Amino acid sequence: xxxxxxxxxxxxxxxxxxxxxxxxxxxxxxxxxxxxxxxxxxxxxxxxxxxxxxxxxxxxxxxxxxxxxxxxxxxxxxxxxxxxxxxxxxxxxxxxxxxxxxxxxxxxxxxxxxxxxxxxxxxxxxxxxxxxxxxxxxxxxxxxxxxxxxxxxxxxxxxxxxxxxxxxxxxxxxxxxxxxxxxxxxxxxxxxxxxxxxxxxxxxxxxxxxxxxxxxxxxxxxxxxxxxxxxxxxxxxxxxxxxxxxxxxxxxxxxxxxxxxxxxxxxxxxxxxxxxxxxxxxxxxxx
Numbered sequence: 001x002x003x004x005x006x007x008x009x010x011x012x013x014x015x016x017x018x019x020x021x022x023x024x025x026x027x028x029x030x031x032x033x034x035x036x037x038x039x040x041x042x043x044x045x046x047x048x049x050x051x052x053x054x055x056x057x058x059x060x061x062x063x064x065x066x067x068x069x070x071x072x073x074x075x076x077x078x079x080x081x082x083x084x085x086x087x088x089x090x091x092x093x094x095x096x097x098x099x100x101x102x103x104x105x106x107x108x109x110x111x112x113x114x115x116x117x118x119x120x121x122x123x124x125x126x127x128x129x130x131x132x133x134x135x136x137x138x139x140x141x142x143x144x145x146x147x148x149x150x151x152x153x154x155x156x157x158x159x160x161x162x163x164x165x166x167x168x169x170x171x172x173x174x175x176x177x178x179x180x181x182x183x184x185x186x187x188x189x190x191x192x193x194x195x196x197x198x199x200x201x202x203x204x205x206x207x208x209x210x211x212x213x214x215x216x217x218x219x220x221x222x223x224x225x226x227x228x229x230x231x232x233x234x235x236x237x238x239x240x241x242x243x244x245x246x247x248x249x250x251x252x253x254x255x256x257x258x259x260x261x262x263x264x265x266x267x268x269x270x271x272x273x274x275x276x277x278x279x280x281x282x283x284x285x286x287x
């Protein structure tokens with residue numbers, strides 16, 4: 001086996017590993033419940049930072065501000081975020097050099113400025129790609145969370161209208177629902193019970209931590225009008241309907257934006273078609 005072939009094999013393996021890491025980070029994943037439970041049960045202060053892998057573990061990179069609310073929402077630790085902020089740029093920095101080596105093994109020599117500029121650009125792009133990836137996952141999870149909260153509002157209202165108490169309504173409605181959002185709600189309610197706190201207080205806390213204020217609305221409504229069954233029922237259903245309308249409006253705006261974007265390729269295709277059809281006729285007239 002020649003040296004060129006050996007270099008090509010090693011370079012190909014490194015390139016494959018880099019592509020695998022990038023694709024693995026971009027593939028949407030279900031938010032993990034374990035980090036969320038650990039955060040809910042963790043005390044405040046430095047101990048909480050240690051549990052969630054806070055910035056205290058990375059003093060040399062304190063200038064990087066992790067999007068804590070988004071990380072809590074998708075169940076990703078700050079440690080993993082910081083590793084990706086370091087690892088992705090390294091992959092982006094090495095990959096063009098490895099690719100240049102692979103091309104050079106076949107006798108094609110690239111000028112050194114080309115892989116250098118591409119490596120720097122790829123490293124910078126990968127650095128910001130981590131934040132884009134986290135925020136995109138958080139946006140999708142936040143929308144899913146809001147949909148589940150709308151259902152939870154309706155369930156709480158129905159249970160409360162049936163004569164259950166405020167605390168029982170919150171807990172019973174949480175047991176009915178399925179999915180990771182209801183798992184998060186049940187964990188918050190259980191944590192409030194063990195801590196001897198009002199459940200709406202813990203729901204407000206979780207709502208603030210993950211930046212989903214709709215969950216805090218449940219606790220606000222139950223704490224304000226908790227003793228009035230019919231009024232709570234109507235208030236919760238009205239809030240659930242309002243939330244669904246807001247989500248539906250957002251979907252319509254997204255669909256309108258996608259339709260507008262499609263006008264560009266459609267117009268270009270029509271222009272190309274007109275050129276293909278009209279050029280022969282114009283050439284005959286000009287000739």
